[in-house]
Amino acid sequence: MSIPKPENLKSILATDCGSTTTKAILIEKRDGEYRLIVRGEAPTTVEAPFEDVTRGVLNAIMEVEELAGRKILDGETILSPQNGNVGVDLYISTSSAGGGLQMMVSGVVKTMTGESAQRAALGAGAIVMDVIASNDGRLPHEKIKRIRQLRPDMILLSGGVDGGTTSHVAEMAELLAAADPKARLGAGYELPVIYAGNKDARGIVEERLAKKTALVITDNLRPVLERENLSPARDKIHDLFMEHVMAHAPGYKKLMTWSPVPIMPTPGAVGLIMETIARDEGINVIGVDIGGATTDVFSVFQGVFNRTVSANLGMSYSVSNVLAEAGLPNILRWVPFEISEPDLRNRIKNKMIRPTTIPQTLEELIIEQAISREALRLAFEQHKMLAVGLKGVQQERTISDTFEQTGSGATLVRLDHLDLLVGSGGVLSHAPRRSQAALMLLDAFLPEHITELAVDSIFMMPQLGVLSTVHPQAAKQVFEKDCLIRLGSSVAPVGPGKEGMAMLKVSLELPGGKREDFSVPYGELRLVPLGEGQTATAVLRPEKSFDVGAGKGKERSVTLKGGEVGLIFDCRGRQPFGLPEDRTKRIGKLADWNDALDIYPVAAAAARS
């Protein structure tokens, strides 16, 4: 199969091999535009008895064939190009099966080149298992032991600005050589190591590592203190991922031969989509993709893209780790009914050992959505810590900065500057009601002032991300028409308050000239239906200790965008947001909020209470 010219592209089959599920979508050009036709899915088959990722891909494609009523496969061959109603013109795929790309990175100073290296690896869609640095506080033998224990898929070695230190870089290379690292997959192949540090140290690094590893040298990722140059290192990570790592996972070699477009790691593909939204609309965006094994968070603020991959925070394989990291009380705080702790613990562990199961009862769904809030919250906390300005850089300040002094390395993620929050991944995309996805996003991210919420309709951003590399127009059309579901806007005043006190007065002018005036007290949620594509003008009058973006107590006039859920006036408090300590009060409060947004079926919820 070769890549057809854009004008000849009538149909595209795209798959994403997740750690739990393999998804397939069929896109066709109809009436001059590309649209999603059907979607199929099947369990990912990297495990016994198949141990071949292509089996799951074929199963997902077969489901597409049945649903679309169209022949795509001839045995195990994808028919191409399209001939009448048979076959497709292009097949592409992304993958995070196999636990994703696991890397170790190394820099001279942990918070400078170490962090830049971490960003480069995360940006390429890798899981960073550890950051080794000259000043990380560990003794050399401890670092060596760590390298040998972790057995990463790849190591990114950086350090020093061009023309700067070579001795520290040499020290890191010597440590690496002494560790004689072995890769996770395949005892017989050399571990890929990318050197992206001080160009003056290339010879030193080559001397120490060329014979022991599959060494690749690329441009320094921090050539000067004030600038990062992450692309060359990211590209090399992608190349080596394809050549070395994926090739050793079960069935990938075969899968790679099926597509003329390189298989892209799933987070890399989703990141491309997020960057595109932010660039095209000129807005600040946060995106999240919550999977079975990992949760990836993306942000674009003032044009700066950041991505973090929280390994071991997910809803199936890693669900138990959410419990371990968040703690049981943090999960229980989102559960609006009584449940015994041992019972909840056993349920979570059972999901861990049987990761492909789905909630059958409402109670089970509510528990899963409670866990997801904590997974999202923790992943976002990690993201905020890494999405920072360059550290170690002297900042020039003017008199206007006097009242807003932030040090170098302050987080770039500003919830009060956020325009759009996008959710993707099974628990968000497949939530039976879109309002459930909206509330999960609100609870986990606590967006401030005015933020638009959206969700990936059926979890197809990865496929569209890779499609955007070969046919941006097709990717954009499907993304806008079939993928991104606008849920509506949230209005969240910021400031401390007390239950029941006056917080926000709203005057709304809805489509058709209908006017609505109401007040929302502190501690409450209010929903105003407003459909997708519709807007309402609003005058927001916060009480004197609250801010909706114009300053404390200051009125703000805005245009609010609607969506499948509508306008959500979230007056539950920000900075701080809290839930009642008392169990009965907390359960009552959660029930009120669920009712306000019509989150769960009334009859089933009533039967449970």
Added chain:
Amino acid sequence: MAHSYTPGLKVAPYTTLRRERKLPLAGTVLAKVGQQVEAETVVARTELPGNVQTVNAANILGVLPEDVPDCLVKPVGSPVKKGEAFAESRSFFGLFRSKCVAPVDGTLESLSTVTGQAILREAPIPVEVDAYVDGTVVEVHERQGVTVETKGSFIQGIFGIGGETCGILHVCVQKPSDVLTEAMIGDDARGKILVGGSHVSTKVLRHAISKGARGVVIGGFDDHDLREFLGYDLGVAITGSEEKGLTLVVTEGFGEIPMANRTFELLKSCEGRKVSVSGATQIRAGVLRPEIVAPRAAEASLRGDGSQEHGGLELGSQIRVIREPYFGRLGKVVALPPELVALETEAKVRVLEVDFGSGARAMLPRANVEMIET
């Protein structure tokens, strides 16, 4: 639906199994093709490079990194004993001496003229791989290891703790729903693999360890017991390297769940036999489930290979429910409606109808059952 792929745990009365026994690094293979081996037979051996110690020689000697080679009293590559000086420098007209001594027994592996660091490598660490199961070596992987084949009973668990072990199987309970108690584990448990019923607590596991048992096979185990047994909260199901003095294999899941009757009966039929057990679990790519292997070579001529090709779900398939509200119950598939059905959650999914016996039936998501493979 084209292919209903439903994962399942294998419970096979008689099957042929092959187990690769490979070294982590290239080494020497000690067994030959056709050789009969016992579980304890060492089939391959190698040495891992020793641990590394670094010494900042330039700092200690008070010289520039590029001058360190001139200070060596032992050439790079030579063995050194702990406390032995391998480099020294003189200062102040030779009146003061600074010495670099080896912190461990080992070899002076390298010296850097850029950082001034000396690297000493400790003695190699021997690694041996045993056959794990009684059987026959059917393949030799040059310098890597062997493949051992055995014929016999095979049971996959869902989750386990601890590494490979072997011992005589002893069923402690009368029926699969019995809870394993301390009273059931006597002095004769030494060296044995004990089979319980629906539940075991950490207290009972500790008692089993004190009596010298090597393994416990059980239907259900509580998460809070797991935390107590391990001493930490297990985040992801990657186990096998725990050294708790005993290997635990859980066949059904977390909670008090009777062991599947078929599993229990098969284990009972292995009473008094030597079995190999592994608790290693990796529920990720390249999934690894805990297992019990009971070789039955003597019966080879009497029975065919009982293993079957894995098929999809079909009417009559024996299944186990793996999610609430029917978690742990066993039944038979009686209907596979093709259309999507709305659950209580309002999600529309593919379902099946299951008969739990005695007329009790339920509609369940297909994702929430697993086949009991034979």
